[in-house]
Amino acid sequence: MHVEPTAIPGLLVVQLDVHEDARGWFKENWQRDKMVRLGLPDFGPVQNNMSFNSRRGATRGIHTEPWDKLVSVATGRVFAAWVDMRAGDTFGATHSLELDAGTAVFVPSGVGNSYQTLEDGTVYSYLVNDHWRPGTAYPSLHLADPSAAIPWPIALEDAEVSDKDRANPYLEGVVPMAPKRTLVVGAQGQLGRALAAEFPAAVLVDREELDLTDPDAVAAWPWDEHDIVLNAAAYTAVDEAETPDGRRAAWAANATAPATLARLADQHGFTLVHYSSEYVFDGTLDADGGHTEDEPLSPLGVYAQSKAAGDVAVGTARRHYLVRTSWVIGEGRNFVRAMQRLAADGVSPGVVDDQVGRLTFTGELARATRHLLEAGPAYGTYNVTNGGPPTSWYDVARAVFRLSGHDESDVSPTSTAAYSAGKGLAPRPLGSVLDLSKVRSTGFEPEDAMSALERYLAAQSPQAGTRP
Structure with a gap:
């Protein structure tokens, strides 16, 4: 297990230990002592969410929540992309990679995230350190924003995207998330x-x-x-x-x-x-x-x-x-x-x-x-x-x-x-x-x-x- 930094400050990729045999695989999705020693913030998670996606190509985002999260895959494969939506020098910076059983990503508050499933029946989870509150507003970004130029493996016109996400603004129309x-x-x-x-x-x-x-x-x-x-x-x-x-x-x-x-x-x-x-x-x-x-x-x-x-x-x-x-x-x-x-x-x-x-x-x-x-x-x-x-x-x-x-x-x-x-x-x-x-x-x-x-x-x- 080790932690890798990215070009987006605070966005950390975690390479997990996955133990496999004929029965399947096992991994420690969140191990506080080990991960904090490796450099992950001790972010105090309070809620664990699961997202099930029945068909390949389901695409969600780009959403910017006001809490930290640790994202990982339970089954299947996911292409994930992040855009820094925080006010500052790195506003608009992007990072993307494929998530599988052996990779997790720590996403700090204010960094927009999006996920596209690459297999049917994919499940990914995210561990968050605040409770969802109705009425909370936060920035979103259009999946096809040209400045982000996210290399989606499945073209967006062929992907399953909600009407709400198709209506998200482009970067020039986004109000950056103010820093705490x-x-x-x-x-x-x-x-x-x-x-x-x-x-x-x-x-x-x-x-x-x-x-x-x-x-x-x-x-x-x-x-x-x-x-x-x-x-x-x-x-x-x-x-x-x-x-x-x-x-x-x-x-x-x-x-x-x-x-x-x-x-x-x-x-x-x-x-x-x-x-x-x-x-x-x-x-x-x-x-x-x-x-x-x-x-x-x-x-x-x-x-x-x-x-x-x-x-x-x-x-x-x-x-x-x-x-x-x-x-x-x-x-x-x-x-x-x-x-x-x-x-x-x-x-x-x-x-x-x-x-x-x-x-x-x-x-x-x-x-x-x-x-x-x-x-x-x-x-x-x-x-x-x-x-x-x-x-x-x-x-x-x-x-x-x-x-x-x-x-x-x-x-x-x-x-x-x-x-x-x-x-x-x-x-x-x-x-x-x-x-x-x-x-x-x-x-x-x-x-x-x-x-x-x-x-x-x-x-x-x-x-x-x-x-x-």
């Missing part, structure tokens, strides 16, 4: 803004446009129009999460909403990218000095517990990337901008020196997201931060003062226990270092955090910062 679009949830936050810049064609929503905790809003949203959903929405008020109202808000945004997206991802077939935090660990670092993706969760406070619950929920989706990060810095309120403002105001802050981790700039998270989606490593959890040696918040504050043209000695060290005394703050993990080996193994090399900090500060003015 990326959806960014939480687009107004620090990370959401970076994702919007990295994915400029994406649909951008915040809670006002789409409240994932509102069943009616979720039911009304056109999820089938998206192939990727980037969930940058989160409740991040760590200390307020310890209050009764904050606890409810944290669990709604950080646990319930991701669970809803995980369910929708499997229902509608999109890839879910969700962003998590090193707070899902208690901060105890092993001898290697970094939390790995498979380390058991051990959250301390309410915020951390709600994020951990979201991680578990997202992990149930078939197509998901859970991006775990730490110490996020972007556009908006954050530690770096606060320190920059304090330096400009002549304030000498005390900053904790026993919490250790790495900064993560939102542009780096967005770049890593694009890398994962384009490189296509195995679905699952990936740690992503900027690179370089771990630092404390005290180290970062001193660097901000220095790079802003102020004396770094104005920053004094303190412990987490001393800083938190009498303030009723939520617990913080002391060890926030994330091991980056897994994401590096995919070909992504994180930029050094201090280099990114220097560039970030150069782009900021002291007046832009606000106290967190």
Whole structure:
């Protein structure tokens, strides 16, 4: 068994193993583990259809359905042709071949397909990943379209073709099928803004446009129009999460909403990218000095517990990337901008020196997201931060003062226990270092955090910062 690409992106020919003897033949028409390992998408089929054709020459198509399918022959022989009906550079591209018991074809959504039987009593099947819905409109193409120039073995005038298929338009009259679009949830936050810049064609929503905790809003949203959903929405008020109202808000945004997206991802077939935090660990670092993706969760406070619950929920989706990060810095309120403002105001802050981790700039998270989606490593959890040696918040504050043209000695060290005394703050993990080996193994090399900090500060003015 092996998989062969074609000139139409995503259209894959599968050469199947057929076992024959005097009784007939047997084949594995869909074998998920084998086929996914060979490069076929794990497209999550939900329906299997059979088409029986009593006479040679029965010709159907060219139809463009909004779902993926795996087409194969049960008995007989079929000449099959495909035309790319998706908007883009390959619109109108064609591919054709003869299907027999040993050949199957994966047809992605938006590629028109047509089949002409070459023997009486031919049966072919197609395994699809969405249910047929009455009233669904999609492009069709005339079987004799001159630009497609499909080499039909049986002339169309001698073939059996329905009146409906004879009335299909030629290519110049076809409206291409629009591509599915990326959806960014939480687009107004620090990370959401970076994702919007990295994915400029994406649909951008915040809670006002789409409240994932509102069943009616979720039911009304056109999820089938998206192939990727980037969930940058989160409740991040760590200390307020310890209050009764904050606890409810944290669990709604950080646990319930991701669970809803995980369910929708499997229902509608999109890839879910969700962003998590090193707070899902208690901060105890092993001898290697970094939390790995498979380390058991051990959250301390309410915020951390709600994020951990979201991680578990997202992990149930078939197509998901859970991006775990730490110490996020972007556009908006954050530690770096606060320190920059304090330096400009002549304030000498005390900053904790026993919490250790790495900064993560939102542009780096967005770049890593694009890398994962384009490189296509195995679905699952990936740690992503900027690179370089771990630092404390005290180290970062001193660097901000220095790079802003102020004396770094104005920053004094303190412990987490001393800083938190009498303030009723939520617990913080002391060890926030994330091991980056897994994401590096995919070909992504994180930029050094201090280099990114220097560039970030150069782009900021002291007046832009606000106290967190």
